[in-house]
Amino acid sequence: DTAVSQTPKYLVTQMGNDKSIKCEQNLGHDTMYWYKQDSKKFLKIMFSYNNKELIINETVPNRFSPKSPDKAHLNLHINSLELGDSAVYFCASSHGQASGNTIYFGEGSWLTVV
Amino acid sequence: TQLLEQSPQFLSIQEGENLTVYCNSSSVFSSLQWYRQEPGEGPVLLVTVVTGGEVKKLKRLTFQFGDARKDSSLHITAAQPGDTGLYLCAGARGSNYQLIWGAGTKLIIKP
Numbered sequence: 001d002t003a004v005s006q007t008p009k010y011l012v013t014q015m016g017n018d019k020s021i022k023c024e025q026n027l028g029h030d031t032m033y034w035y036k037q038d039s040k041k042f043l044k045i046m047f048s049y050n051n052k053e054l055i056i057n058e059t060v061p062n063r064f065s066p067k068s069p070d071k072a073h074l075n076l077h078i079n080s081l082e083l084g085d086s087a088v089y090f091c092a093s094s095h096g097q098a099s100g101n102t103i104y105f106g107e108g109s110w111l112t113v114v
Numbered sequence: 115t116q117l118l119e120q121s122p123q124f125l126s127i128q129e130g131e132n133l134t135v136y137c138n139s140s141s142v143f144s145s146l147q148w149y150r151q152e153p154g155e156g157p158v159l160l161v162t163v164v165t166g167g168e169v170k171k172l173k174r175l176t177f178q179f180g181d182a183r184k185d186s187s188l189h190i191t192a193a194q195p196g197d198t199g200l201y202l203c204a205g206a207r208g209s210n211y212q213l214i215w216g217a218g219t220k221l222i223i224k225p
Contacts, residue, residue, distance in 0.1 A: 004156075041217065041218050041220065042215075042218070043218075044215070045212060045215075056212060090157075092156070099207065099213045100147070102162070103157075103159070103213070104159075105156030106156050107155055108154075108155070108156055
C-alpha cells in the first residue's frame with residue numbers, strides 16, 4: 001500500500017491553463033505538506049496543513065491554492081500556469097506539526113509547462 | 115539565504131570507495147534529519163540525530179551530529195551503486211514548524 005499517493009505523476013500542459021494535483025495519505029497523519037523541487041533539486045516548502053487548517057503558507061503566488069477536504073487529503077490547484085511553474089511537486093505528511101518529526105513524501109508530480 | 119549548506123554539491127566515485135558529505139550551518143538545530151532521494155522518487159528518511167556529538171550507524175552509513183548541533187556529516191564506507199541518490203539534510207529549530215532544508219549532495223557510485 002502506498003502511504004502518500006499523488007496524481008498525476010506526469011503532467012504536461014500549456015501556459016495559461018489551470019491544473020490540479022491530488023494527494024492522499026493513508027498513514028493517519030494529521031499534517032500534510034506541499035513541496036516544490038526545482039531543476040537544481042532544491043526542496044522548498046509551499047504549504048502545510050494541520051487537521052485541515054493552513055499553518056504554513058510560504059511566499060507562493062496566489063495562483064497556487066491548496067485545499068484540504070479532510071485530514072487525509074491535500075490537493076493543489078494552480079491557475080494560469082507559467083513556464084516557471086515547471087518543477088516536481090511533492091506531497092508529504094507527518095504525525096504532528098513539530099519540525100523534527102519524520103516527513104513521508106509521495107513520489108512526486110512532474111509538471112512541465114510549455 | 116541558505117541556512118544549511120551541503121557539500122560537495124556533486125560527487126561521483128567508484129564502487130568500494132569511502133566518502134563523506136557535510137551539512138553545515140551557523141545556526142543551532144534541535145535535531146537534524148538526513149534523507150535520501152532516488153531518481154524518480156520522493157525523499158526517504160534515513161536518520162534523525164538529536165544530541166550534540168551523537169553518532170548513528172545504518173549499515174555502511176555513519177551519521178554524526180556536531181557537538182554544537184550546527185553541523186552534521188554522513189560517511190559511507192565501501193560505497194555501492196545502490197547508494198546513488200540525492201542526500202538531503204534538514205534541520206529542525208525548536209518550536210518552529212518548518213524544517214530548514216539543504217540543497218543536497220548528488221552522489222553517483224559507479225560500478
